[in-house]
Amino acid sequence: MTEPAQLSDQERADLVAYLDGELSGEAARAVEAKLSLNPAFRAEADALRRTWELLDFLPRPQPSARFTHRTMERLSPLRTGEQRWRDRWRASCLGLGWAAALLLAGWGGYAGYNRLVSREPGEPELLRDLRIIENKRMYDRIENLDFWQALDSPDLFGNEASNS
Amino acid sequence: MRKFRVAIIRYLLLLPLLILLAASSPRDEGTTGDSDAASLERNRQLLQKWKTDPEHYARLRRDLRDFWALPEAKRQQLRRLDRDFYRLNSKTQKRLWNVAEHYTAWLERLPEDERRLIEQTTDTQDRLRLIRTIRERQWIERLPQKVREDLEKLPAKEKSSRIALLRKQEQRQRQLWSRPIPNKKQAK
Numbered sequence: 362m363t364e365p366a367q368l369s370d371q372e373r374a375d376l377v378a379y380l381d382g383e384l385s386g387e388a389a390r391a392v393e394a395k396l397s398l399n400p401a402f403r404a405e406a407d408a409l410r411r412t413w414e415l416l417d418f419l420p421r422p423q424p425s426a427r428f429t430h431r432t433m434e435r436l437s438p439l440r441t442g443e444q445r446w447r448d449r450w451r452a453s454c455l456g457l458g459w460a461a462a463l464l465l466a467g468w469g470g471y472a473g474y475n476r477l478v479s480r481e482p483g484e485p486e487l488l489r490d491l492r493i494i495e496n497k498r499m500y501d502r503i504e505n506l507d508f509w510q511a512l513d514s515p516d517l518f519g520n521e522a523s524n525s
Numbered sequence: 526m527r528k529f530r531v532a533i534i535r536y537l538l539l540l541p542l543l544i545l546l547a548a549s550s551p552r553d554e555g556t557t558g559d560s561d562a563a564s565l566e567r568n569r570q571l572l573q574k575w576k577t578d579p580e581h582y583a584r585l586r587r588d589l590r591d592f593w594a595l596p597e598a599k600r601q602q603l604r605r606l607d608r609d610f611y612r613l614n615s616k617t618q619k620r621l622w623n624v625a626e627h628y629t630a631w632l633e634r635l636p637e638d639e640r641r642l643i644e645q646t647t648d649t650q651d652r653l654r655l656i657r658t659i660r661e662r663q664w665i666e667r668l669p670q671k672v673r674e675d676l677e678k679l680p681a682k683e684k685s686s687r688i689a690l691l692r693k694q695e696q697r698q699r700q701l702w703s704r705p706i707p708n709k710k711q712a713k
Contacts, residue, residue: 481590482589482590482592482593484572486589486593487572487585487586487589488565488568488569488572489565489568490589490592490604491568491571491572491585492568492607492611493592493603493604493607494585494588494589494592495585495588496607497588497591497592497603498588498629499625499626499629500603500606500607501603502625502628502629502632502644503606503625503628504602504603504606504649505602505605505606505609505649506606506609506610507649508649508652508653509606509610509621509624509625510621511649511653512624512625512628512653512656513620513621513624515692515696516657516660516661516692517628517653517656517657517660518624518627518628518631519624520696520699521624521627522620522623522624522627524699524703
């Protein structure tokens, strides 16, 4: 029985690549020719296939939760400009949303308080608007200066005002 | 550096909130221009005087409460009227005040339904038209019976020109009456 010829490193690399489906075209056809003609090549291929089949029976290691987190953290500087822009936009929207909510709550509280709690005017208001308060009964009936001036017409109250 | 930028952005987002809170904080309504220090002092003295007249002071307090019970738009309208009125010269103010007194006295003498109709007419021109109609009717009612009957017989167009003529005559008569009577000695 003759000892099968040893495969060179290049031949083994080609065979592994072929079995992994990484070869195509001329290179793939060259490996297939060697497999049909060279028993040592075929034996090596069988040995490799069996080894890989055995590997399938081994338990698969599970990555830890920290692994994902750390990987993502390391990848974050590599994120694309678009992703970064999207993240910033999302943060801005969130901030604006909060600001708008606070704004609305503040305004609603203020308006609601003013509407519900009746304000009793005191002396400061009387001092400030004394002239208006004094003339209020007259102003209530006049409302605007144009109307007042129009009343000063001979067919309305102009003549009476002139005679008194 | 990045943390610093994030902090600045957060504060910028809070800025509109602070602005709105400052804007919405309670503050004075628009004043009449009557609220400078000198006017306030004058008002204080007047108020001290009126406090000695309990009836007048009670009326003021009542009117103050009524004023603040008005909608804000109405309060602003009265402030505007007061501001516009006190911008006029004193002679015009006096005359218009006289007009307003005659108008309010007339309004108070009107039957309830007519007064309400006038007060509820919001458009200035419509209200003036209504007042003019009532005033004309009242004027006709005061005419001598014979003149009134003759007027009623006229068609609408002639009636209005006749009313205008009669009014003009009345006005001329008033002017004559208001002239001082010449002294008999001077006349001689």
